[in-house]
Amino acid sequence: MSGNIDLHTHSTASDGSMEPAELVNHAKRSGLVAIALTDHDTIDGIEEALEQGKNINMEVLPGIEIGVDFEPEMHILGYFNDKDYMNIIHRLSFLRKNREVRNEKTIKKLNELGFNITIAEVKERAEGNIVGRPHIARTMVDKGYMNSINDAFKTYLAYGKPAYFKKDKLTPSEC
Secondary structure, three states: OOOOEEEEEOOOOOOOOOOHHHHHHHHHHOOOOEEEEOOEOOOOOHHHHHHHHHHOOOEEEEEEEEEEOOOOOEEEEEEOOOOHHHHHHHHHHHHHHHHHHHHHHHHHHHHHOOOOOOHHHHHHHHOOOOOOHHHHHHHHHHOOOOOOHHHHHHHHHOOOOOOOOOOOOEOHHHO
């Protein structure tokens, strides 16, 4: 195989803007010969991406991006052969539950600060299985509270800001 590849892509299964199959099509149209789907803390889009890769003769490597407990911040990209990625599912349930609790705390804090945001509104903007701070920021913008997602992070959602909550993470060795 000769050509360009992208080993770090996201779909709507986490914080990307394209469905997994659409992402594979876009990569092919862009001239890539292979991609790895590495959504944040989920493998939910992998089957769709693999299937579309087969349909259009595009190499798709299953992967994941996991934020780990390492200061100040570290993300590990993991890549899998065939169905090996199924072994990580039990660890992902821990991360998903933690993210849900963190989202609830963030929304509660924002509402205490005078916002009126619900988890249902945030989930509407996620369009996938993983809901996170970018979706909360998008809700703040859509409801007219902030001018941009960047402003929402700078003012409320980033480390050290009033609605920031650290999330529990796996250690690098647990990945």
